[in-house]
Amino acid sequence: MNFKSTPFLLVLFVTLIIAAYVELNFGGYGSSGFLALVFFLAALVMLAKLKGTEQTRLKASWKFLLLGSIILIADLAYNIRTGSAIQTLDTMVLFLGASLISINIRNNSISSMGEFGTYFSSIFLLLFLVVYAMPSRLGSNIYDYYGYYATTVPALFLLRFMNVSLHMDSLTTFHVYGVEDIYYKIDLGCFGFYSMMLIISTVLAYRLTSPGKNQHSLVKITAVLIATSYLANLLRIIILVSVGYSYGMATMQVFHTFLGWALFAAIVLPITYFYLK
Numbered sequence: 575m576n577f578k579s580t581p582f583l584l585v586l587f588v589t590l591i592i593a594a595y596v597e598l599n600f601g602g603y604g605s606s607g608f609l610a611l612v613f614f615l616a617a618l619v620m621l622a623k624l625k626g627t628e629q630t631r632l633k634a635s636w637k638f639l640l641l642g643s644i645i646l647i648a649d650l651a652y653n654i655r656t657g658s659a660i661q662t663l664d665t666m667v668l669f670l671g672a673s674l675i676s677i678n679i680r681n682n683s684i685s686s687m688g689e690f691g692t693y694f695s696s697i698f699l700l701l702f703l704v705v706y707a708m709p710s711r712l713g714s715n716i717y718d719y720y721g722y723y724a725t726t727v728p729a730l731f732l733l734r735f736m737n738v739s740l741h742m743d744s745l746t747t748f749h750v751y752g753v754e755d756i757y758y759k760i761d762l763g764c765f766g767f768y769s770m771m772l773i774i775s776t777v778l779a780y781r782l783t784s785p786g787k788n789q790h791s792l793v794k795i796t797a798v799l800i801a802t803s804y805l806a807n808l809l810r811i812i813i814l815v816s817v818g819y820s821y822g823m824a825t826m827q828v829f830h831t832f833l834g835w836a837l838f839a840a841i842v843l844p845i846t847y848f849y850l851k
Contacts, residue, residue, distance in 0.1 A: 581795050583624045585846045588776050588799055590617035592769050593835035599662055599763060613835075618687070625686040625783070632689045634678040642674030662768060663702065670695035686783070694779035701771045706762065718745045721765035724804070729811040738819050752819030756826070766807040769838070773799045798845060806837040813837075 590613050597610035632638070649667045653660060660668075669691055676688025709716055722745040730748065733740060739751040746760045762768060777796045810833050818826035 580624065581791050582846060583620055584776065584780060584795060585799065585842060587617055587620040587624060588773055589835070589839050589842060590614070590620060591772050591776070592803075592838055595662055595665075595768060595772065596763075596835040597831060598660075598665065599768075621687050621690060622683055624780070625683070625690055631783070632677050632692060634680075634685065636678075638674045639678045642671040642676075645671030645674070663699075666695045666698050666702075670699065690779050690783045693782050694775050697778050698771055698775040701774065705767060705771065715745070717762065717765065717767065721746065721760055721762075721767075725765050725808060725811065726760055729808055729815070732812055733815055736816065738815060740815070750815055750819050753822050756818045756823050758815065758818075760811070763834075764807060764811060766803045769803040769807070770800055773803060794849075795846075798849060799842060802838060802842040802845065806834060806841055809837050810834045 594610045594613035594617060597613060646668060649664055649671070652658070653664060658664075673688045673691030673695060677685050677692065679685055679688070706717065726742075726746070726748075730740060730742065740748055741751075742748045748758050750756045750758060773796060777792055777799075781792060813833060814826055814830060817829055
C-alpha cells in the first residue's frame with residue numbers, strides 16, 4: 575500500500591487531530607498539553623502533504639485578514655479576562671482565525687492549508703452549535719439519550735457480564751463498587767460526539783477544497799472512521815471502569831488521558847491499511 579495515498583493521509587490527519595483533542599481535554603496542561611501541541615503540529619504536517627500546493631477557491635482578501643485577526647484577539651482576550659482554560663471550542667475558534675489569516679499568505683501550500691482550515695473549523699463549530707449548544711440552550715438533553723442507549727447501556731451490559739458491581743444513577747452517571755467506590759460521569763467526549771464531528775468536518779472540508787480527488791472512497795473512509803471512533807469510545811469506557819474496579823481511581827486516571835486516542839489509532843490504522851491495500 576502507498577502510505578502517501580490521499581485516503582491514508584486523511585486517516586492519519588484525523589487520528590492526530592483526535593489525539594490532540596483527547597490530550598488537550600483530558601490531560602490538562604503540563605506534559606499532556608505539550609503532547610497535544612505535538613499531535614496538532616504533526617496533524618498540520620499531514621495536512622500539508624494532503625493539500626500540497628493546490629489553488630484555493632477562497633482568494634486573499636483584507637476582509638479575511640481582518641476577520642481572522644479579530645477572532646484571534648477576541649477569543650484570547652476573553653479567556654485571559656475570565657481566567658478560562660483553552661479548550662476544544664477555543665482551539666477551533668483560534669484555528670479558524672489563524673486559517674483565515676493564512677489564506678492571505680503568498681505561498682500556495684500555506685494558503686491551501688488555510689482554506690482547508692477555514693472550512694474544517696467552520697464546519698466543526700457549526701456542528702457543535704447544532705448538536706450541543708442549541709439543544710443545551712433549549713434545555714434538551716437529546717445527546718444524553720444517544721450516549722445512554724448507544725454507549726453507556728452496551729458498555730455497562732458487558733461490564734455486568736464481567737461481574738463488575740455497579741449501579742446506574744442517571745443517564746450519564748453511575749457508581750462502581752470495586753477496591754473503592756468510584757463515581758463515573760459520561761460526557762460528550764465519552765459518547766464520541768467530538769471525534770465524529772472532527773471526522774465529518776475533515777471529510778467535508780477535504781471534499782470542498784479538493785472536489786476532483788478520490789471522491790469515490792471518501793464515504794467508505796468516513797464510515798470506517800466513524801465506526802472505529804464508536805468502538806474505541808466503547809472499549810475506552812469498559813477498560814477504564816475495569817481498571818478502576820480492580821486497581822482504584824489513581825490507576826484508572828493514569829490510563830484516562832491517552833487510552834481514547836491510543837485505541838482509536840490501534841484500531842483504525844490496521845483496518846485502513848488492509849482496506850486500502
